[in-house]
Amino acid sequence: MIPFLALVRKDLKLFSNDRKAVVVGLLVPIVLASFFGYLFGGQSGNAEMSKIPVLVIDQDGSDISRGLITRLTGEKNLDVKPSTLDAARQAVRKGKATVAIVIPKDFGRDAGHAFFTAASKPELGVLYDPSHSLEFGMVKGILSGAVMQSVSKEMFAGKSGREMVNESLAQVENNSQLPAQDRKALRDLLGGVKELNEERDRAGAAGQGELPGGLTMPYETREEAITSGQDVEYNGYAHSFGGMGVQFILFMGLDVGIALLMLRQSGLWQRLRAAPLSRTTLLGSRAVSASLIAGFILLVLFGFARIVFGVHIRGSFAGFLGVCAAFSLMTAAFGLMVAALGETVEATRGYSIMATLIMVMLGGAWVPTFIFPMWLQKLTVIIPTRWAMDGLDGMTWRGLGFSSALAPIAVLLLFTLLFGVVAVMRFRWRTEA
Amino acid sequence: MTVVHSSSMLEVNGLTRTYGKLIAITGVSFRADCGETIGLLGPNGAGKTTTVSIIAGLLSPDSGEVLIEGKQVKSDTDPVKLKIGLVPQDMALYDQLTARENLTFFAALYSLAGAKAKQPIAEALNLVGLSDRAGEKVGTFSGGMKRRLNLAAALLHDPQILLLDEPTVGVDPQSRNAIFENLETLKKRGKTLIYTTHYMEEAERLCDRIVIIDHGKVVADDTLEGLHKLLPVTNVIAIELDLADGFKPEEMLALSEVKSAKLQQSTLRVGVHDLSRGAPGILRWLADNGHSYHQVSSEQPDLETVFLTLTGKSLRDS
Numbered sequence: 207m208i209p210f211l212a213l214v215r216k217d218l219k220l221f222s223n224d225r226k227a228v229v230v231g232l233l234v235p236i237v238l239a240s241f242f243g244y245l246f247g248g249q250s251g252n253a254e255m256s257k258i259p260v261l262v263i264d265q266d267g268s269d270i271s272r273g274l275i276t277r278l279t280g281e282k283n284l285d286v287k288p289s290t291l292d293a294a295r296q297a298v299r300k301g302k303a304t305v306a307i308v309i310p311k312d313f314g315r316d317a318g319h320a321f322f323t324a325a326s327k328p329e330l331g332v333l334y335d336p337s338h339s340l341e342f343g344m345v346k347g348i349l350s351g352a353v354m355q356s357v358s359k360e361m362f363a364g365k366s367g368r369e370m371v372n373e374s375l376a377q378v379e380n381n382s383q384l385p386a387q388d389r390k391a392l393r394d395l396l397g398g399v400k401e402l403n404e405e406r407d408r409a410g411a412a413g414q415g416e417l418p419g420g421l422t423m424p425y426e427t428r429e430e431a432i433t434s435g436q437d438v439e440y441n442g443y444a445h446s447f448g449g450m451g452v453q454f455i456l457f458m459g460l461d462v463g464i465a466l467l468m469l470r471q472s473g474l475w476q477r478l479r480a481a482p483l484s485r486t487t488l489l490g491s492r493a494v495s496a497s498l499i500a501g502f503i504l505l506v507l508f509g510f511a512r513i514v515f516g517v518h519i520r521g522s523f524a525g526f527l528g529v530c531a532a533f534s535l536m537t538a539a540f541g542l543m544v545a546a547l548g549e550t551v552e553a554t555r556g557y558s559i560m561a562t563l564i565m566v567m568l569g570g571a572w573v574p575t576f577i578f579p580m581w582l583q584k585l586t587v588i589i590p591t592r593w594a595m596d597g598l599d600g601m602t603w604r605g606l607g608f609s610s611a612l613a614p615i616a617v618l619l620l621f622t623l624l625f626g627v628v629a630v631m632r633f634r635w636r637t638e639a
Numbered sequence: 640m641t642v643v644h645s646s647s648m649l650e651v652n653g654l655t656r657t658y659g660k661l662i663a664i665t666g667v668s669f670r671a672d673c674g675e676t677i678g679l680l681g682p683n684g685a686g687k688t689t690t691v692s693i694i695a696g697l698l699s700p701d702s703g704e705v706l707i708e709g710k711q712v713k714s715d716t717d718p719v720k721l722k723i724g725l726v727p728q729d730m731a732l733y734d735q736l737t738a739r740e741n742l743t744f745f746a747a748l749y750s751l752a753g754a755k756a757k758q759p760i761a762e763a764l765n766l767v768g769l770s771d772r773a774g775e776k777v778g779t780f781s782g783g784m785k786r787r788l789n790l791a792a793a794l795l796h797d798p799q800i801l802l803l804d805e806p807t808v809g810v811d812p813q814s815r816n817a818i819f820e821n822l823e824t825l826k827k828r829g830k831t832l833i834y835t836t837h838y839m840e841e842a843e844r845l846c847d848r849i850v851i852i853d854h855g856k857v858v859a860d861d862t863l864e865g866l867h868k869l870l871p872v873t874n875v876i877a878i879e880l881d882l883a884d885g886f887k888p889e890e891m892l893a894l895s896e897v898k899s900a901k902l903q904q905s906t907l908r909v910g911v912h913d914l915s916r917g918a919p920g921i922l923r924w925l926a927d928n929g930h931s932y933h934q935v936s937s938e939q940p941d942l943e944t945v946f947l948t949l950t951g952k953s954l955r956d957s
Contacts, residue, residue: 212747216733223735473729477792480695480725481748482716 209483210491217495231458231503236510239443239450242572243515247442257285258341261294261306263331268314269364273356278307281348298333305345306333317357318370362399363406371399441603443515448598449571451507452533452591455500456562459537462496463544463558467551470634485635493538493626500534508602521601525611529597532618536590539625546632565591590621647709648673648831649694649800654703656689663689664855667703671800671848676822676832678846680839680942686855687835688728691804694833695725707800721749724798728805728835730785731792734778738769738788741777742795749796756795763791767821783814790821800831807841819845839942849942853950866945872898872910876918878925879934880905886930896920908938 221227264271279286294306308331316328334342361367378392469475478488511517519526548554569591575583586592597614600606649671656663664686671677679687692698694705696712704711712719732741742763746756764770767787777785790806807815822845826832836842842849849866851859859866867873888900891909896917899910911917914937925932
């Protein structure tokens with residue numbers, strides 16, 4: 207036991223003596239996690255989102271187009287500014303605007319006609335930046351709602367709408383080709399709208415104020431963020447500190463592997479192998495020291511997140527410790543596997559950094575996995591970091607119980623076993639003379 | 640069947656090791672008695688480190704065996720390994736730790752901790768003259784100091800056999816002398832030293848017996864005196880000629896006592912078996928043939944000459 211403890215103590219001492227390792231292991235993830243946490247919602251979970259820059263070119267100048275612009279301007283997620291067609295095209299090309307909406311001449315009139323009849327629909331020009339496809343989708347949704355509301359309001363209550371109703375009624379009466387049944391239906395509909403408008407006029411004259419007009423959204427939404435409990439706001443730092451912790455601990459595991467690879471080529475390895483030490487002692491002590499360092503990094507990160515950003519372990523604390531311990535062990539085994547499979551330090555560093563970055567990315571440590579294609583989301587269940595992230599999220603901001611930590615812990619321990627077996631089987635024990 | 644010598648501390652029998660098609664060593668055998676210092680002499684790549692690695696248990700031989708006091712090392716944790724102390728060719732120290740922390744760690748590898756480790760560490764530091772630098776980080780040490788500490792780290796568990804793989808590589812003459820003094824002290828304490836080197840003067844100064852290895856084979860195994868007997872000449876007479884122009888050394892080979900004759904600038908070197916019988920005849924021949932000289936001295940051939948004789952090439956050029 208004395209040699210085993212000495213080996214572990216030596217590794218911990220070398221880590222603590224190496225200021226660069228401590229800085230990389232603690233300070234850098236704290237800075238990055240703070241930054242990412244701020245980007246992804248911050249402490250209150252409702253930090254103000256950046257508005258999408260939208261330009262509007264109004265070539266129509268009708269009540270409908272003005273109403274449409276007013277509605278778009280009122281949207282909290284959009285930053286709407288008027289522009290000209292050329293200026294808007296340039297702005298989108300340069301990335302200064304995400305979307306430019308061109309309201310063509312006679313849009314109001316044509317949209318009104320198309321609202322009640324089969325007349326051809328006018329086209330709204332939409333110029334967009336293809337690198338912002340998600341935002342473009344959002345703007346399209348908002349635009350549809352705004353157009354429907356603006357056109358319907360004008361049609362049901364506006365001056366041009368009334369003119370258009372009268373005009374349409376006349377067209378219906380004069381259209382001999384229209385089937386009698388359809389004519390009756392359209393006459394009833396348009397007559398009803400006319401009557402409604404006259405009713406509004408009378409109400410206005412009687413001093414009852416203007417009645418609301420047009421189509422409106424037939425529902426309201428009541429939004430509630432599902433976190434660890436009612437009135438507990440989402441804390442974006444919980445995820446970002448978990449993500450950055452996972453990333454930098456994996457890098458630490460990588461360093462352990464590379465260091466072991468370098469050790470094998472040094473006189474130190476010969477001295478260790480010349481001593482009466484078992485292979486279990488040599489590799490096991492390295493795994494334990496790496497796990498302790500990994501656990502220490504995670505605890506410091508979450509300690510910092512708690513003090514500075516109010517990140518709490520809302521779920522099971524035992525589950526949190528279990529996930530941290532299982533991930534730390536998995537990282538240590540990963541490092542040993544790197545050392546076992548590596549040929550040269552340079553080549554090993556290259557491919558293992560790539561493997562680590564892929565694991566970090568697919569595990570959702572950088573960005574949430576929901577933005578991945580569905581097949582990729584399904585694939586990420588074979589990535590250990592995904593389970594670590596799920597476990598940490600579950601035990602922190604989701605506030606889940608210990609039972610929810612069991613699956614991540616079990617999977618991470620399975621990966622530990624897998625990596626450990628590969629490491630032991632492939633490790634080259636004999637030194638080269 | 641292995642014959643175990645009664646006082647044999649180390650027996651190396653017929654070691655062979657290959658790396659793919661490369662034969663690193665083949666049929667290497669020698670033995671070392673208690674308190675004996677054996678020099679493994681050979682050029683770089685001759686197979687010295689492979690031999691030492693197999694003795695230390697770092698490598699398995701393809702065939703052959705190593706016996707420590709008649710016992711083979713059977714596993715990683717075999718107590719027989721406690722009898723061996725290895726001083727690797729590469730520096731085996733942690734630069735980030737102090738000298739004392741390094742030794743404390745290496746002592747713990749042999750289950751020496753606390754009070755049990757204190758005395759061996761103090762003695763080892765004292766032996767290599769680093770007691771006053773014990774609290775300093777090894778990274779601040781000179782190459783020579785590191786070499787001495789590298790030696791100290793192998794002594795903590797008081798091994799009977801010390802395997803020293805080129806322990807003076809890259810050190811200044813002063814540190815080399817200090818290491819030599821340390822090794823001579825250990826020799827006096829009865830340790831068995833296996834010392835690999837390609838410096839002949841080191842082997843000559845330190846070793847009781849010298850095993851010359853070339854291309855993975857033992858080409859000689861004897862005491863220094865015994866190796867000298869293998870030479871065609873046992874002495875060299877060096878004569879400084881007044882005028883070397885036109886002198887033809889090969890003409891001297893006609894003399895029965897002369898075994899070799901070489902002219903380097905104005906220095907004539909003549910090899911003889913018997914100095915007292917050969918010298919008068921040579922000097923007379925020079926006088927008779929009109930070659931005057933102003934200085935005569937005798938030299939004993941060194942291991943370089945032995946190596947040259949045995950392998951046909953210079954040790955350092957191999």
